[in-house]
Amino acid sequence: MSRWRPDARERLQRAALELFTEQGFAATTVPEITARAGLTTRTFFRHFADKREVLFAGDEFPQMAARLLADAPASMDPMTVLVESLRAVSETLFDGRRAELRQLRAIVQSDDGLRERDLRKRAALREAVRDGFVRRGLAPLTAAMLADTGVTVLTVALDEWLERDDERTLFEIAVDALESLRAALAVGG
Amino acid sequence: MSRWRPDARERLQRAALELFTEQGFAATTVPEITARAGLTTRTFFRHFADKREVLFAGDEFPQMAARLLADAPASMDPMTVLVESLRAVSETLFDGRRAELRQLRAIVQSDDGLRERDLRKRAALREAVRDGFVRRGLAPLTAAMLADTGVTVLTVALDEWLERDDERTLFEIAVDALESLRAALAVGG
DNA sequence: GTCAATGATGACACGGCATGTCATCATCTA
DNA sequence: TAGATGATGACATGCCGTGTCATCATTGAC
Numbered sequence: 001m002s003r004w005r006p007d008a009r010e011r012l013q014r015a016a017l018e019l020f021t022e023q024g025f026a027a028t029t030v031p032e033i034t035a036r037a038g039l040t041t042r043t044f045f046r047h048f049a050d051k052r053e054v055l056f057a058g059d060e061f062p063q064m065a066a067r068l069l070a071d072a073p074a075s076m077d078p079m080t081v082l083v084e085s086l087r088a089v090s091e092t093l094f095d096g097r098r099a100e101l102r103q104l105r106a107i108v109q110s111d112d113g114l115r116e117r118d119l120r121k122r123a124a125l126r127e128a129v130r131d132g133f134v135r136r137g138l139a140p141l142t143a144a145m146l147a148d149t150g151v152t153v154l155t156v157a158l159d160e161w162l163e164r165d166d167e168r169t170l171f172e173i174a175v176d177a178l179e180s181l182r183a184a185l186a187v188g189g
Numbered sequence: 190m191s192r193w194r195p196d197a198r199e200r201l202q203r204a205a206l207e208l209f210t211e212q213g214f215a216a217t218t219v220p221e222i223t224a225r226a227g228l229t230t231r232t233f234f235r236h237f238a239d240k241r242e243v244l245f246a247g248d249e250f251p252q253m254a255a256r257l258l259a260d261a262p263a264s265m266d267p268m269t270v271l272v273e274s275l276r277a278v279s280e281t282l283f284d285g286r287r288a289e290l291r292q293l294r295a296i297v298q299s300d301d302g303l304r305e306r307d308l309r310k311r312a313a314l315r316e317a318v319r320d321g322f323v324r325r326g327l328a329p330l331t332a333a334m335l336a337d338t339g340v341t342v343l344t345v346a347l348d349e350w351l352e353r354d355d356e357r358t359l360f361e362i363a364v365d366a367l368e369s370l371r372a373a374l375a376v377g378g
Numbered sequence: 379g380t381c382a383a384t385g386a387t388g389a390c391a392c393g394g395c396a397t398g399t400c401a402t403c404a405t406c407t408a
Numbered sequence: 409t410a411g412a413t414g415a416t417g418a419c420a421t422g423c424c425g426t427g428t429c430a431t432c433a434t435t436g437a438c
Contacts, residue, residue: 077377188266
């Protein structure tokens with residue numbers, strides 16, 4: 001038996017999620033969270049940079065994106081890499097977690113500061129994808145456009161998937177979104 | 190002669206910009222800004238929602254985007270509308286302000302919180318463009334994808350335009366970015 | 379010409395966020 | 409057994425952002 005219960009970080013995340021759900025993000029103070037988790041305020045800020053970060057902790061997305069782009073065969077063309085990565089991310093990190101993601105999303109959408117943080121996380125993902133494409137030899141401008149497009153496709157599809165009771169898979173919606181962009185780009189301009 | 194000098198908001202913006210440039214965003218307190226502007230702290234927060242907002246005040250971008258999309262001929266295809274809007278925005282709001290925008294950008298890039306706020310402003314622009322396309326009769330998914338693509342093109346081009354000493358116009362870079370995306374999308378997937 | 383309404387600002391209090399610093403103490407290591 | 413390590417507690421502090429009431433020039437009604 002150690003001096004402290006071992007899972008401080010996870011306890012803080014759980015307590016925060018509960019309290020944010022019960023009384024809202026703004027109405028919940030950090031001392032309330034730490035009280036429920038059996039810790040002190042100072043300890044909260046040792047685990048999370050700020051009050052928002054407790055909802056977003058983890059680098060899974062950029063890390064997985066980097067790995068997928070690095071591991072794809074060198075001969076694979078960029079669009080195929082993108083689509084296959086979308087498939088892998090959708091199936092690994094999203095499928096089967098719709099209820100949980102909806103709860104998280106409801107909290108995030110309820111607060112401006114949390115929406116901002118969400119945007120920042122997506123920007124980090126973009127960076128990772130862009131770097132991955134650059135490492136695959138794409139021109140920086142093309143890599144940037146493709147990375148942004150990929151993250152946008154995922155975002156738009158995720159909105160659709162969580163907002164409505166669409167029966168399609170997240171990945172299927174993403175493919176549709178990509179297809180509609182391709183069609184729009186092909187005409188005019 | 191009125192009781193107060195009339196341009197409180199502008200004075201606050203100027204003082205803030207000066208102080209952020211001189212000593213950095215984080216090291217500048219709101220009381221310092223208001224002291225230089227000859228006002229009180231409370232007044233600062235009557236004009237700006239928070240300390241970051243003083244650098245981003247104004248809705249020019251979403252407003253102009255909404256107007257451009259609403260005023261374009263109904264017969265014009267979406268891509269052409271997008272490109273022409275990019276041209277108008279580039280020439281009206283960016284051309285000739287490169288030095289000023291570089292100063293602003295340097296401040297924004299120096300602080301995580303300011304980068305977040307920047308992302309939020311771009312998200313607001315996306316919303317406006319998406320709504321504009323929906324009003325023009327596009328399917329929501331297509332409108333969302335096109336709006337995101339437009340804002341992305343502008344962002345990527347702006348990065349290039351401000352970062353390097355590219356001799357091309359912002360609009361020219363934007364067109365190149367769009368073209369490179371079109372090319373990448375046309376192959377594979 | 380008087381007076382009430384308006385609206386921007388000042389003055390003050392206050393809760394909460396975030397950080398710096400030092401002490402405490404179980405565990406690990408030599 | 410003793411010292412190093414590392415997570416946590418305890419305490420102080422500065423700044424952000426907001427609520428509230430007072431002040432006072434301007435405006436407009438009569």
